[in-house]
Amino acid sequence: HILTVLAPTRDRFYIGSQDALIRCVDTKQFSNRNTDKNSFGVKETETDVSSQVQTFLKCELTAFNTTGGNEKAHVNGRTGSHYGSIYALAYVSPYICSAGADGLVKIWNSTNGTLVRELLGHRRSVLSLQVGLQTNTLYSGSVDGTVRVWDLDTYACRRSLECNRSVFCMCLVGNVHVGGGNEKSLLFAGLSNGLVYVWQTGTFEKVLRLSTGTKSPVCALAFSLSYPFTYILCCTSNGLIVSWKANEIVKSVQLNDLSVAHHNVYNTMTAEQKREGDELDTSNEAMFEILKELVSIPSVSAGSKLREDCWKAGKFVAMQLERFGCRVKMCTAKHGANSSYDGDSLPLVIGKMSANAKINNSSSGPVVIYGHYDVVSASKESWTASSSPWIMEGLDGYLYGRGVSDDKGPMIACMYAAKKLHDSGNLKRDVVFLFEGEEESGVGIEDRGFCKMVLENMKWFGSDNDIDEVSSNSNRPCAILISNNYWIDDNRPCLTYGMRGVIDFSITVTGPSTNLHAGVDGGSIHEPMEDLNALLYTLSHEKDKIFSGGVRDLANDERERYEKVNLNVEEYAKQVGVSRLRQISPLHVLGSRWSKPSISISNVSSTNTSRGFRRIPAMCQAKVSLHFVPDQDAEEQKQRLISYLQNVFDDLESGNELQINIKQVSNWWLANTRTRIFDVAAESVEKVWGVKPLLVREGGSYGGITSFLERSLKAPAIHLPMGQASDSAHLPNERISLKCLVKGREVVEDFLMNI
Template structure:
């Protein structure tokens, strides 16, 4: 055990004390070393996960994009800022096995199992060149490109390395059509069988990838092929400069193969980049485990091998420096970044090694084989990306991989992401007393965010409810004479989100980025918009450009009817101060494409109607008779008097205050229907669609929600008490007090007509006033201009595919203005075009069949859609009346955000752009 003691002393810096056994001391030392490593090198955090329907086989990163090659032959292109998929290129007929970017990032090279190498323009995503060999190469596993020599190098299954000098492309003879792999006879399908009959090809054998068309066809000359470059498949290759004195100032090609050997090749510039072997790096092991991946750090070469081993070579001396047993199985991908080496294996785990070859961390990245990895500094932030056969791409934040201290500064968007993630983690469910403590902790955290950015904050208590957070950002003193006060209203409470049946794809209170969206309860309603507004103020303050005083009122009871909010505001009105404008952001667009502004909301009255008899619960067989006044029967007859045909409410004077449709508002509906039908032709006729929207937004309604009776749940019981819950949705110019009083009076009058001995009680449980804003005023116009500036041109819907969510069937109203048959409601899920299951609107197979793979055309800047909504927000009209200030409603989210439902989410780009829109409004509104 003496040797063990020396190891322990080396690990801990102290010898054995003799008080513990050797095993105990060793275990303790190991744990101390593990804790120290964890403190110095924290585990990477998952920033985002991108999903696909086939395995991710290879990756390449540019300053702007993630390029991912898939088993299905596609190349996926994702934006590194928003993680949205900007293109899906059908690139190959076989699996995409290799990707390589040119040094200037203008060309993307892809190789595949179809024996073709394609070269793509990274701006238009059009194919520029198509390279093929006259030999049957089999799979082309890897590709590299020398910008200096303008030469492409390929490693293939048939053990060859091939190259093509693009400088010679116009001087070479034109390829013979029959030599192209797509036109050659297939060794299996075209071979004659017994009796000389050829096996028929599959029906889709002649189909070519739709984007792999066009561009210049280039044939690799037979002189540009090195046969038996390895005695096994050529799995990986890379170019390196100034790593060997024999090739000082020049590039060399490093290749790894199935023979377990690394070959180093000199590149002959005078012969079009022809390769000539310089050295072999062979560790001399008989088993010769395949070299599956290569990475370079200065003059040190790392090689990942089958069997889980990593070798480190010094290229200057060509010596094997270290052999590390890194994984239990094949090391399929390695990469270098920020002074660390990342190795990924078929087990789904990644290990991170420092320059002393010590493993500093190990983390589970995928539920499957990790097939590709890459590292980059995106806007000075270290980013590690992995792809696997679980059909996902994972983006990891590796904060300790920094080059210099400047790189540790987080951007405002990154800080906003982290703050929102923590904000979502608080279970601020106001309707459930179990989460009262979580609500308080969530409020305290939000207050700390305000304070960290310099806001003056205060907690305003409410009667038996969660507190209201008051926070004030003071504008630039230089603009004191013209500063206005903008009140931003929001709520930090959320609806319940149980996941016992596994309907959520994530933990509802652990925000996760998936496919360009942030999933988690409250991301859209309303924590995301609140955080965007806070960071808009913070950025303006840092730029000394905050032109207004911004007052935040963030309540914690909105999802429970804003209990206590009005009293708290009235009690502390002098502390809040005067207000010039009111802004809130608590709803969604009509679809997933066009930004909206909301200028109207319906109000609501929730009421309980109860009929109670003097007798106890009875048995219908023993006590039932025609002379008995049954409470439930009375209730049903009474409620039947509330509405008539087509749901028309019979309360006297109910419809009299309702405003008619003005020509200006009619024009807004025309804009809405034109925009929606252009994107969703299945929505049908514009007039029918407008009628459907008006019924949701402009018409007052009455709904009976549920019945409740006393006594046991038994079919023979005559209940003593029966009650029903109902709601009335109100529209502007109706008042909640007036309609509520009319409802009570009408029900009492109708009940008297029944001549019943039972007792009627009508209770107004909750009410909220309707709201109608002036969409022509200054705050709406400032919002409109900000939205147009930030979102810019909207992509042309006619050039995008439609992920059909089923046709919307709408019937024409009859002479009385009512539908002869019930219409299918124009719901947000329909208008979202089914995008609840996809991150963005991808280029679909049907779409690309009719057009080339070019960036989508963009229309000129368009105005947001001005919309009304059928729902209610109690606070908005109250705040208008209390402060005498006009309000505007700016929706941040898309129709498919699923607020209040399972898998609530907010698109990452919507969060970023909402912050930018708030910035413009907070900066520009005082100057209007």
């Protein structure tokens, strides 16, 4: 039985059938056709069609095979064919995609019939396939009640859309006219219960549920365009045909529209502000334009609402690297058990730019530059410095926009530093860019698949002369450069040589089965909020006793570095907006920020969602971070934390329940500053800025990535901050100095020339 037909070109069409085969028919070989004008179709003559039919088989080395009508004999002798009926076919040049009763989606080379990839994830039959509009995307609808969104550049599942009913058919409608020159794209899915779900493809937010007025399955969906109207046609198994105007559907719901107006950032600067960049050249103008485009993509990785924009940002970065002459790979991995997202990671973009100087050091290993293209969320209401966090604008010598400082700005500056050397034929070492999309997601590097993706692609980090593996001194990277942190103030350039580790965890206390009235039940029970407050109080006030073990004493040379910082304590207190600090001396203030453990309580919430008075919440939760330092062991700190909280809670004897959930663990990092990379970086900073940089440590949580890359790539790392202390990263009105961004690019350029 033939179950599906696909005709992507005039010259051939494809047939999917119940015998698990895909047949390709070359229409140019047909002759002697009779057409019955009264019938819908074509009557074949006695021409032998079987000799003109080719068969796709699931075999990685098998091309089209002429089977002469005995296809099953070929299937039985091969591994990897579809194990059941083929229900759907789709064409994405140069691929043919198939799906069937085995729950698999397969990607075939349409030229020679070889299997390119098998997409796994559906648990039951896949009945429908749709191709994305102007994107390399494939949608698959399954009886398991999901629609999966596949990225055909990486073969990763970008999203799984829940339908809770079998998906029988889909229809993708692009460019739906909604007036005012605006257009939207929508994905429709017909379900087994007579409903049609509608998603906006830009965000994959479910925007509408349409009813056919019957519980019979929706068997077919299609659209008809009669500009300016687009009609959706729906057929059910009981013979009902329903139609809707897609334009009216779009108008009836509030669709997210994160598109932004574009303007030339450079042209928003006054002449005086442009001079802040020290005679900005055309390459800097191009850098600002690329950064503007990247900032306009709201690549917020925490949560799933803007996950599609994160993919868009990753592909944008990959495209720019290719334009700059890099070999590029995008890869993904499965999320781990501690991640709240059930699916593949956002893509890790790896780009390699080969050395091209006449005399170069390419045989001795590349420089690895790490960055991230995702950002934290931003509210337009709290963004007052410019019109929107997603529109980069220039004001008083600063660029404003989410990500300009953390980390899109420094990332783009590093790319342009390498590009400028490569364009002039002066790139002396290979450069490997390593840009990820989930650094701001709150998921640890293991659970978001970062470690796995790096380890599976080690050959990218060797020299171009020997890229099999990173195993010897001759081909391993010579340096790891990261620019994702800030100066100690707004005036003095810095190099960062150490960072604290962090353990993010939640404390949840659960009591009564429901919220209670404090006027009725208050005083008679152990309240969950009371227990939580007791835990937080003891944890905060006893931290020095609990977590001080294993702290490395400050060496004399480090003490001298702390003193050279010459921190103005009063100015620092004013900068962070407090009237008094816990410590008085600059040395102790820096020690508390850089080389001492600390506890920070980020959030307290409860089931009293209305936040009203006289309510006893049934459950309350706190989100807490424990920062730890060299030479403390992460696992020991985690176990000490859990044991302490459990013992304190047991002493309360409240009868409530305690749950401690470790969200992520990131290790500390401390570099040896007596290495060549610190000498070269210090010389580059001094050459560009005219002053020697301060050597500083930082309290941030980036140590885990740095220490992992050092161990895995067997190379020393350095952090080269471009941002100032007042950049407001993660906060409203994030900014970066135009001068800092341009000179930061120049520092990286000089570093690459001399390392």
